[in-house]
Amino acid sequence: MLRRTGLLLIGAALYAAAHVSHSAEWSGYVSGEYRGFAQQPLDPRQHGNNLSFSAQPEYYTAWDDNSQSFTFVPFVRWDQHDEERSHADIRELTWLKAADDWELRAGIRKVFWGVTESQHLVDIINQTDLVEAPDGEEKLGQPMINLALIRDWGTLDLFVLPGFRERTFPGVDGRLRSALPVDTRHAIYESSDKDKHIDLAARWSRAVGAWDMGLSVFKGTSRDPRFVPNGSGTALIPVYDLITQWGLDLQATLGAWLWKVEAINRSGQGDRYNALTAGFEYTLVGIADSAADLGMIAELLYDDRGNQALTPFADDIMLGARLTLNDVQSTEFLLGMIADSSDTTRSLKLESSRRLGDSWKITLEGQAFIHVANNDLLTDVRKDDYLQLELARYF
Numbered sequence: 218m219l220r221r222t223g224l225l226l227i228g229a230a231l232y233a234a235a236h237v238s239h240s241a242e243w244s245g246y247v248s249g250e251y252r253g254f255a256q257q258p259l260d261p262r263q264h265g266n267n268l269s270f271s272a273q274p275e276y277y278t279a280w281d282d283n284s285q286s287f288t289f290v291p292f293v294r295w296d297q298h299d300e301e302r303s304h305a306d307i308r309e310l311t312w313l314k315a316a317d318d319w320e321l322r323a324g325i326r327k328v329f330w331g332v333t334e335s336q337h338l339v340d341i342i343n344q345t346d347l348v349e350a351p352d353g354e355e356k357l358g359q360p361m362i363n364l365a366l367i368r369d370w371g372t373l374d375l376f377v378l379p380g381f382r383e384r385t386f387p388g389v390d391g392r393l394r395s396a397l398p399v400d401t402r403h404a405i406y407e408s409s410d411k412d413k414h415i416d417l418a419a420r421w422s423r424a425v426g427a428w429d430m431g432l433s434v435f436k437g438t439s440r441d442p443r444f445v446p447n448g449s450g451t452a453l454i455p456v457y458d459l460i461t462q463w464g465l466d467l468q469a470t471l472g473a474w475l476w477k478v479e480a481i482n483r484s485g486q487g488d489r490y491n492a493l494t495a496g497f498e499y500t501l502v503g504i505a506d507s508a509a510d511l512g513m514i515a516e517l518l519y520d521d522r523g524n525q526a527l528t529p530f531a532d533d534i535m536l537g538a539r540l541t542l543n544d545v546q547s548t549e550f551l552l553g554m555i556a557d558s559s560d561t562t563r564s565l566k567l568e569s570s571r572r573l574g575d576s577w578k579i580t581l582e583g584q585a586f587i588h589v590a591n592n593d594l595l596t597d598v599r600k601d602d603y604l605q606l607e608l609a610r611y612f
Contacts, residue, residue, distance in 0.1 A: 245274035245290075246578075248609035254392065255585075255602040263392050264298035271295075273308065286313045290358075294349070301388035302348040308358045320365040325358040328376075330420065330433060331479055332468040333494040335516045335535040335555060336528075338479045339464035341435045342418060344382035351393045351584065351598075352566070357382045371423030378416040381438045384455065393601040399444070400452040406438065407459045407485075414438050414459075427471055433464040439486060443527055460485030473500045477516070486527075492520040496535070512539035514553065529594035532558050546572045560590035567604075580607040 252267045271294040279286040290309040296302035311324040331337035342359055349355035360380045366373045386399035408414040416437025423430055442455035462483045469476040475498040482491050496516030504511045514537035520526040537553030551568040567583040582605045589599040 241276060241278045243274065243276055244612060245272070246609045246611045247272040248607050250605060250607040252603050252605040255604075256600045258392055259396060259597065259600050260389075262389050263394070264390050267297050267299070267392075269294055269296040269302065275309075284315050286315075287311070288313075296348075299348070299388050299391035301386065301391055304348065304385065306346065306357055308356075310358070318367045320363075320367070322361070322363040322365075325360050326363065327356050327358060328361075328363070329356075330431065330464070330466060332429070332466050332477045333479045333496065333516055334477075334498070334514055334537065335496075335518055335553070336479075336494055336530060338481045338492050338494055339431070339433055339466050341433075341440055341462060341464070342376065342378070344384055344440050346385050348385040348387055348391070357385070371421050374420045374422070376416075376418040378418065378437060379413075381412040381414055381416070381457070383412065383457075384440070384442060386455075392603075393598040395444075395453060396597040397446070397451065397453045400447055400454055403447070403454050404442075405445070405454055405456045407457065408438060412438075420464075427469050429468045429470075431464075431466045433462075433466075435460070435462045435464070441486075441527055443486060458486045473502065474498075475500075487525070488522075490520065490522045490526075492526075494518050498539070508543040510541045510543065512541070513537075514539065518555070524592075529557075529562075530555060534558060548572075557590070557593065560593060561588035562590050562593045562595055563587040564595065576611050578609045578611065580609070581605070582607075 248271050250269045250271065254265055257265070271292070273290060273292045276289040277286065288309050288311045290307070291305065292308050293305040294303060307325050309324070309326055311322055311326050314321045328342040329340055330342070331340045342361070343356035344359065345353045346355040346357045347353065359378060359382060362377045364375045383401055383404055386401060387394040389398045406412065414437060416435070418433065418435040418437070420431055420433040437459065439458050439460045442457050444453040445456055446452070447454050460483055462481055465478070465480045467478040477497065478493070478495045480491070480493045482489065494516055496514065498512045498514045501511045501513070503509070514535070516535040518530040518533040518535060520528060520531035523531055533555050535553055535555045537551065540550040542548040548571040549569060553566045555564045556562070563586070565585040565587065567581070569582070570578060570580040572578050583603060585602040586595055586599045589595050
């Protein structure tokens with residue numbers, strides 16, 4: 218639930234959009250998605266193959282010589298089997314005022330921090346919309362006030378984040394999920410303000426030659442819950458702790474090489490811990506005398522909590538390849554594997570997309586879990602290998 222301050226931000230953004238004379242632009246997409254599973258689920262209550270439809274329109278307008286703008290991006294999905302995945306959200310509802318050396322934003326936004334491919338440790342502003350994508354890439358809109366100070370020494374972003382968003386989880390019928398479904402109705406908060414706690418964050422960023430760098434700090438309710446069983450042992454209860462997280466992200470572009478690092482230090486979820494994702498991408502340009510480029514990716518994923526980490530990627534290696542055809546249809550393929558260095562667990566992921574004409578796009582995604590160890594956090598989804606085909610119409 219958004220607290221009163223968050224509702225005031227929404228109202229202010231809507232008021233600004235309604236009381237100016239301007240032209241409006243509409244864009245967005247509607248899509249259909251089919252997800253096919255290779256195996257029967259571990260829990261007979263979970264569904265098999267699944268169909269869903271989604272829509273994400275976008276309204277944008279600017280005025281005052283383009284120094285002010287308003288953006289509204291709602292999202293809605295209907296899912297055939299999982300009622301928790303049938304949901305709606307406001308991804309963005311933002312008023313922006315821009316000057317030469319500062320920008321002020323108020324409303325609901327999505328903010329992305331990060332440079333690595335396999336996971337985004339420093340990306341902490343928005344809550345994960347886990348019912349949308351099991352890889353955690355989709356995010357819920359976050360109420361905020363964001364002031365950006367643009368100076369010669371870099372850009373300093375300051376955030377006030379009123380109103381916490383709980384993570385979404387698949388329902389009893391849904392896939393991919395933990396063996397015990399998550400009961401979001403009885404979430405536990407460390408803060409006495411619960412979901413009304415006001416979080417604070419800041420990030421400094423700068424580009425120096427071949428280097429892009431960012432330093433960030435977040436103080437508030439963790440977006441990553443830990444879990445405790447309910448009284449009957451039939452469900453998991455999410456627990457949202459108060460944390461302080463310091464983050465670093467670096468990317469160096471050196472010819473055909475991209476060197477990437479994300480690192481965090483977090484306190485508040487048990488003992489203070491450090492986590493790191495680091496690696497490179499090397500691009501072979503014009504392979505086989507064609508227009509296509511092939512990028513080779515390697516990353517190390519480390520969390521010093523080891524087996525106590527809330528993520529399955531505590532001591533892993535990611536290897537991948539990105540093929541970009543550079544054709545008029547913008548055809549792309551990404552294939553990656555994450556291997557646990559301490560056991561036999563392997564996770565494979567495929568992402569590919571291609572435009573069809575001027576308005577259509579087809580996307581194929583898939584994930585497979587191989588030789589999953591019994592004590593690995595991925596053991597609950599070891600039967601959830603799937604391929605997903607999406608057809609989207611853009612306007």
